[in-house]
Amino acid sequence: MSPARIQPRTLKGFRDFLPELMLPREQITDIARHTFRSYGFSPIDTPALEYLEILLGKGGAETDKQLYRFQDHGGRDVGLRFDLTVPLARFAAQHIGELGTPFKRYHIAVVWRGENTQRGRYREFMQCDFDTIGTRSVAADAEIVLVAHDLLRAIGFERFTIHVNNRLVLTGLLESLGLDDRATDILRALDKLAKIGPDRVAAEIEQTAGASADQAARVVGLVQITGTNDHILTQLRPLVAGSQRGQEGAEHLAELLSAVAAAGLPPERIHLDASIARGLDYYTGTVLETMLDDLPQIGSVCSGGRYDNLAELYTNQQLPGIGASLGLDRLLAAMEELGMIEKTHTPAQVFIPYFDAARLGDYFRLAAELRSAGLAVEVYPEAARLGKQLQYADRRGFRVAVIAGERELAAGECQVKDLANGESFTTSLADNATAVIAEIGRILAK
């Protein structure tokens, strides 16, 4: 009886990850976890499903519309998380008493948004967030920049720039100009700088925020200051001299730059960029974006900033913090484009063909010996023609094959074959395959 077939397919905007895609993904999340941990960030996790009221209204009308929401078996209104920040706020409100502050966490997990897939967006994607909450110290901001830097370096990037700014600088200038109550309109106009140019931004500021031509020019002038970090700082300071918050912003930037320099961050990788703001409302101090020098058009691959009060909707405890998020999909796309991803379908380096049915135990023992030396080893599961098995090994991307037929095994030997060039070396199996392990090491080190 053949059952009625169901068409095997995935939902629009959702993806299967085959090994070729999943191996680099796991490699990056491994590096991310290792980097976060090396700074003392601890892992947490939260449920994929939350009470709807936790999620609604936290990311604006567009996010609400994109929420995957439904009623569960108990008739509760629930939704799938759309980011890791709202869950962190809920989590912190619930557990901060037990956790204590400062609290440094990372969270690597999947989120869901019913996005318009025509814009090339996915409806399920992974986020890698790291945050320090419960402190206003600039040391925490500087550390987030260092983590972003170490992360990109550990992944293998050399040419990238972390752009930093402090939202208080613009706030300070607007206070000096008496325009602080029109910050939202001004930020909205400034956000279009790259797209429409400084003149039209200035015109928009005059129009929507009711600023004078001189005021608009000074605002646009601020975000256009260029030069070395020291030069920009020198230019900023007089602009915000009339505002305590503005001065604070400039001082925090100076402290941050000096701390990351002391920690050894190469000066060419950090750039004070008065033009970045990162959204209209959320961030209140330091903001950062990380651009790949060879692919600036893809946008920031690691972004974040400082916020004043993470969990105000859930608790009256004030929880300031600073955090950032690694854009995993964007980063992987960039690595693909830059040829940084090795095409492989297997996490193992060593392949052992199985072509003498009576010798399975020997192949298994040999594989166990190689694994004891830290090698990842696949034994082909069926006694089949050697040619077929080597074809399989080649397609999967193995580096080395260790080949032993009846004759070799009887002589206590095997062939260690470099699959890149086909060279083969007769090697003794004695002493727990010590010589085989050495030979494999030599080939892998090439």
Place this chain on the structure above:
Amino acid sequence: MSPARIQPRTLKGFRDFLPELMLPREQITDIARHTFRSYGFSPIDTPALEYLEILLGKGGAETDKQLYRFQDHGGRDVGLRFDLTVPLARFAAQHIGELGTPFKRYHIAVVWRGENTQRGRYREFMQCDFDTIGTRSVAADAEIVLVAHDLLRAIGFERFTIHVNNRLVLTGLLESLGLDDRATDILRALDKLAKIGPDRVAAEIEQTAGASADQAARVVGLVQITGTNDHILTQLRPLVAGSQRGQEGAEHLAELLSAVAAAGLPPERIHLDASIARGLDYYTGTVLETMLDDLPQIGSVCSGGRYDNLAELYTNQQLPGIGASLGLDRLLAAMEELGMIEKTHTPAQVFIPYFDAARLGDYFRLAAELRSAGLAVEVYPEAARLGKQLQYADRRGFRVAVIAGERELAAGECQVKDLANGESFTTSLADNATAVIAEIGRILAK
């Protein structure tokens, strides 16, 4: 303006993972991934959401009832995956042409079931599955047993037993007895062996399957054979001599036992157990369960078996396979009970207090030097009283503090403090903190 507060809470049956819980969880999934990879299993991932028709009717009426299902924005009927086997079947049907066989994958991911939480079940939990598909070779079955073994060993277990059986043995006996068309009733009765004892099982077999007293006694006799693996094999063989499938089952068991022995699996850790069947319908050959010798009552922590046709609902390509699943929550509960989990709230070993505000750069530089040596290091983010900071370090579970005030830094020195016993060693900061790194290594090695 204080916004209306929303009560921060999680849904019933869902959990937050604080660092104390998440650190051992990540440790185990790391070990699992490393073990799977060492055998050449590749990672894959699939969407959390699937078309409802993919999920419905695959796990029985109870599973259908527990499905989290709803209509998405496009009016499609969708559901959250309730296991990783149905997604694997759909995935294999869709991609096996590209992947080729044999295909070895692991999948570590969260699944959802609207279970009755009163039974202590969670509605969201993580599964760690590993499967080899596209081969009928016993070598693949033996390898799954080896992976289960290496996994438990790598996690730190010494005392455990992998119970193996082959479903064909019972099938063969039933064929010999002419009872093969009543297998389901008989399996249902045998399933109650531990609960109601052999006599009542035999009575039920007579009653529900219409077997004679002698036939029922022979069936119950089979699953009660005890002794060494060799002894059990010797006892089994004549019982299934009249059935080709039964003989095949016995031979496969013999081959599997011999292959895992050759690979070095200690004989006391594998036990031929004719009583295990693992469910009524799904498995068709080898089955396995892994019991902790010190906590048998918690049940199997790693179970699986061979199946004939993974993806028959989605494709006409026959895909036999063998796989198993690590029970992560159960395993963690067992480790907790056996005192195998170190209580810690931080992934970092080394704590650097920050108590001289002007010296942040020095603390950051020192931390960077220690990180270069592979240490995980947290710098406290605020210049605060040393006592407060050490209290924080103590609560988090740090092992070592590296303390340097203005006086020490001026002298090029620091104190390396063993937080377990309070001992402190004055150490030079020269040469990129070489002596500090050595001193920390000495303390961590204790």
